[in-house]
Amino acid sequence: MFGLIRWVFWITVWVLIAATFHYTLPQVDIVRVTDTYEKRVDPGENSMFWAQADVGSDGTVANRDVFFIQTRRVKGDVMVYRNEDTGWGWPPYFKFDTSNLQAEAGDLKSTEEEPRYVAIKHYGWRNEFLTIFPNAISVKPVDGPDASKGIPWLNIFIITIFLTVVYGIWVRWRRFRIARIDPTMEAIEDDLADASGAVSSWLGSWRKKS
Template identity: 60%
Template sequence: MWDIIKWTFWLLIWAVVAAFLWYTLPRNDVVRISDTYQKRVDFGDNSLFWAHSNTGERTDVSGRDVFFIQAIWPDGEPMVYRNEDTGWGWPPYFKFNTSNLQAVASDLKSGEDDPKWVAIKKYGWRIQFLSIYPNAVSVKRVDGPDATVIPWVAISILFVLGSIWLAIWSRWRRFRSRRIDPLLDGE
């Protein structure tokens, strides 16, 4: 019974870590921008998924104007991104260029007949029934809908985290085999 509880605990820990990394690490979507707009958003239960408003705005209000980028996947499905500054908060993208990014996205709008494909670097999830949108970090033009964008930042961060975990784990195993196990075997 203890083994089941132990494995369930570790599975839950790894699931939380994986969900956290999946939300915060940057990913790239190749889409066609169909529209950009600005909307007043009053935050409710989903305020955890919005950036904090401490980047040059008043902080005594319950809502603020947020930029949005509407896009279309190559298969025709819609996707909506929010475009707001992360400032000095979490995740640490240090994004202060929301207005410039909105201008670039507006310039790259296109229709079905003459599509301009772009790679939108984003973090976060799109959960429709909770009105949660991923935050666009950058927009760059690509050759077509089949363009491959390698997420070097995410790969680098995962490599560093994996190296740190491996270093801690190997040192713990060495410490345990030299210091703790001999004490337990002696009893």
């Protein structure tokens, strides 16, 4: 039973870690910008999936205007991105150019008859049920729908560093457990076994007297 609980615990931990990386690390989509607009939003239960108010504005106001970028992917499905500053908060993209990015996206709008494709770098998820949108970080024109998204060197670097740190911690924990914890547990088990034997001998001596 204890083994099952331990496996469930570690599976849950690694699923949460993987979800955190998938949400926060940058991704690139090749899309066609169809429209840009501004909409007032009132973050509620999904507020954790919205960034803070733009740097320099009044962050105490519950609702605020948010920029959005409407697009169509190469296969034709729709994807909508929000365009918010991240400022000095999390994730640490230090994005302060929301208005400039909205202007760039508006300038790259195109129609189905005369498409212009762009690469939008973003983080986050799109979920219609929770009304959450990925946050656009940058937008730049590309040659066409088959343009390369590039190698995600930053993602590879961050994940490699993370796994290296985890492996280092695991190695040190394993050495500590073998050197300190395992001998202590074996000594405790031996003491318990000796105590159990002594009790059994004592009880046996009383049976003989009876």
